[in-house]
Amino acid sequence: MLNTAQPSHSPSTDPASLPRCVRVCQNRTCKKQGAADVLAAFAALPVPDVMVTASSCLGQCGNGPIVLVLPEIVWYSGVQPSEVPLLVEQHLLGAQRVRQMLYYRFHPQG
Template identity: 65%
Template sequence: MSDILPDKSPSSRCVMVCQNRTCRKQGAAKVLAAFQLHPVPKTTVVSSNCLGQCGNGPMVLVLPEQIWYSRVQPAEVPAVVERHLRGGCPVANMLYSPR
């Protein structure tokens, strides 16, 4: 039955990991490194400047879907990679809704 479901993976995707001051203090460099250790085809992982959600970091934004993750820890990155980036299903308990 899964072979009749639509393909949820976009042709290209970008994972932005905030590396601004507040997120870096909260461990964003390790989060970025964790994403880089788990490459996904057609997905680029980049460091970004402030994503405008200070105090909720480390922040991760997945484009083009505009899915936000907050307070991401390096140990949680494999779940995001497998469930969201590979499986097409965002990790619900990590989602963040920007203001």
């Protein structure tokens, strides 16, 4: 039988201890849907201790622009530049998901 328990000396994998990151897909389909402007909107609203990065394909083509917030693993789909201030205010600063923007495939209950 495989032992999957972590030894007590292993580093913590508590999501709260990991750095926060916003990944904005910049692959072909998301780019055609305005992902470069979404990335620019995040860059214009920096949040302390949150890194915003361009991402290669996140595998959700046709539902973009896709934004993935880590370490919480929260997916947003169809994000528009005008919606970025709401994401920053409510999710990144307020720790509340923006329900109406959640990607239904990963968050079916909102």
